[in-house]
Amino acid sequence: MEQLLLHLRSLGFTEMESKIMVELAAIGQSSGYEVAKRLGVSRSNVYAALQRLTQQGYVRCGDGEPARYSVLAPEELTKMISGRVQASLSFVENEMPRGGSVSTTFYNVEGERNVMDALIRQLNSAEHEIIVDVWREEASLLRSELEQAERRGVRLLWAFDGGNAASPYLPWPPLAGMEESEGRKFSFVVDRQWCMLGTSGGSVNGMAQAVVTEHRVLVDLLLGHFMQEMVLFELEQDMAPELERRYGHRYRSIYRKYVGSDDEEERMEARTPGNTRDGY
Numbered sequence: 001m002e003q004l005l006l007h008l009r010s011l012g013f014t015e016m017e018s019k020i021m022v023e024l025a026a027i028g029q030s031s032g033y034e035v036a037k038r039l040g041v042s043r044s045n046v047y048a049a050l051q052r053l054t055q056q057g058y059v060r061c062g063d064g065e066p067a068r069y070s071v072l073a074p075e076e077l078t079k080m081i082s083g084r085v086q087a088s089l090s091f092v093e094n095e096m097p098r099g100g101s102v103s104t105t106f107y108n109v110e111g112e113r114n115v116m117d118a119l120i121r122q123l124n125s126a127e128h129e130i131i132v133d134v135w136r137e138e139a140s141l142l143r144s145e146l147e148q149a150e151r152r153g154v155r156l157l158w159a160f161d162g163g164n165a166a167s168p169y170l171p172w173p174p175l176a177g178m179e180e181s182e183g184r185k186f187s188f189v190v191d192r193q194w195c196m197l198g199t200s201g202g203s204v205n206g207m208a209q210a211v212v213t214e215h216r217v218l219v220d221l222l223l224g225h226f227m228q229e230m231v232l233f234e235l236e237q238d239m240a241p242e243l244e245r246r247y248g249h250r251y252r253s254i255y256r257k258y259v260g261s262d263d264e265e266e267r268m269e270a271r272t273p274g275n276t277r278d279g280y
Contacts, residue, residue, distance in 0.1 A: 031067065119188060
């Protein structure tokens with residue numbers, strides 16, 4: 001019931017209107033007095049809401065005294081709502097002023113649903129190329145949209161994290177007093193113009209968070225990172241024994257030069273399971 005009321009409110013109905021429509025759908029036909037009594041609310045509020053719903057065509061008012069009301073059948077109701085929403089969307093798309101200059105900005109998106117909605121909108125509008133660097137959990141959620149993009153002729157480049165560090169080299173250790181980052185990292189670059197970078201499944205308060213921008217610097221950084229990942233992946237496939245002989249497991253001697261001490265490295269190695277990385 002709560003989910004149904006929530007969706008009705010998201011379609012523009014007030015809470016009172018939503019409750020009245022659900023109540024009428026459940027009992028079939030009723031007077032305003034009976035509806036108010038069943039809902040335990042003011043009759044004046046119920047009659048005002050019934051008047052609005054009747055004027056909009058979602059509720060029918062029968063003849064007689066007292067007047068008895070009934071809501072449209074679900075298929076009729078949804079068809080009417082859909083038609084009006086589509087008409088409004090088309091009007092807004094055609095009449096909204098265009099051409100105002102907008103500077104390139106960064107903006108934050110929070111919450112699993114908001115992150116996925118923003119991402120799906122962009123994937124559905126991709127024309128040339130989508131670069132995906134995700135964990136398998138997130139990739140499975142977007143399978144339909146990515147398959148549709150591929151059918152449209154969009155080029156897909158993939159990098160999947162198999163469950164831990166996203167590259168052959170060791171992760172950066174946290175600085176003293178700083179917590180290690182949580183959650184699964186992901187990034188997308190669409191048509192080499194739009195990008196999203198974020199985490200899901202364990203970030204602050206368990207909430208998915210992402211940064212979205214068309215800023216050239218971040219787009220280029222993500223493109224460069226993806227290319228580096230793929231080059232390292234190919235090199236490791238071709239030269240793994242030689243790389244390990246010269247530099248140690250997971251390029252240990254190079255890591256020590258730039259990142260941290262042996263103690264930090266050993267701690268990371270003990271905490272991190274074997275890496276699995278798939279190319280595109």
